[in-house]
Amino acid sequence: MYQPIARFARLLLRGFGKFEIVGADKLPKEGGYVITCTHRGWMDVVALGCSLLPTEVHFMAKKELFQKKIADKFLRDINAFPVDRENPGPSTLKVPIQLLKQGKTIGIFPSGTRSSEDVPLKRGAVTIASMAKMPIVPAAYIGPKGLKDLLKGTKTMIVIGEPILTVSEGPSQGKKDLNELADRLAGAMNKLEAELEQLPQNRKKLNA
Template sequence: MLYQPIARFARMLLRGFGKFEIIGAEKLPKEGGYVITCTHRGWMDVVALGTSILPAEVHFMAKKELFSKKIADKFLRDINAFPVDRENPGPSSLKVPIQLLKQGKTIGIFPSGTRTSEDVPLKRGAVTIANLAKVPIVPAAYSGPKGLKDLLRGEKTRIVIGDPIPTAGGEPSQGKKDLGELTDRLALAMSNLEAGVASLD
């Protein structure tokens, strides 16, 4: 597996060039699986989130198109990414992350789904997965370089971790209203974290 060496090398680069600060790491659950969601602005936030909980590892959901080439497929799987069909999500899209969560793993999801600075409504996917697996959701926000040029200029990288949000426990009767309320709570938490981390600059 390539995850550990690549993540440790990436963290060294983040610390060496632009300084790397993780705020709120003590809030992460000490036992069991959980879903961690993060604001998404570019590929650098994926790297930062992936190194922020070391030595634990994050298993990332990624769009299936990224796995179309054999070499890319092998590399992505070696760094704990797994494909999801965003255009036609179905029960199979939930199976892998729920299995991993029940094994005590951490699933990383970028709920906006797109790398943009615009306000994108949070999808219910993260909430649905966490609820069915009976695990908490941990909101997080990223602030820092958008690419290597910004990093090499010494721009600081931050990951701010919020308080875990408990789910209702995966009851089959869980209604859209309850999942909607959880989604709204997650959206508010992430928005507050994003505003907070921006104010630190």
């Protein structure tokens, strides 16, 4: 169900407002990777899923969203899988790492609606990418917060940053320090978000 739903959602984003993706050429051309995007509501999840088509994103989502049978089926149909954020266990890492090694793309939203989620989710994202030896790609969203904003014609934009390698270059190929990676990820995401918020002043810069 992922492809038809994502394509329909993309048509809605383009039809009611404008939908633009900046930096798509920076995405890895092959292999799995983690993409992290700023998060303020459900619209940014939809926008990120649409922006990577035909690539399908496997989203990490809090287990509470899967409690109802109908919601559980729908979320799994669109490639979401549950994680326990309060008590993370081995499966929290096992599922996304397996998907990455299969060449899949994992979507994580570190900048949660609650500020307390921000730091551990960023560290979780770099931990998963590092253990799978896959790159992590920062992204940022600006646009409608809900259907009301979308119907008003609010523009939707996703900007994608340069991939961050999670293993050291060189003969040793040792894992980089997770704190360093988390700091780099946070800095990259903050920079992308700041640039988006300064539009249209930085529009030319974003297209460079």
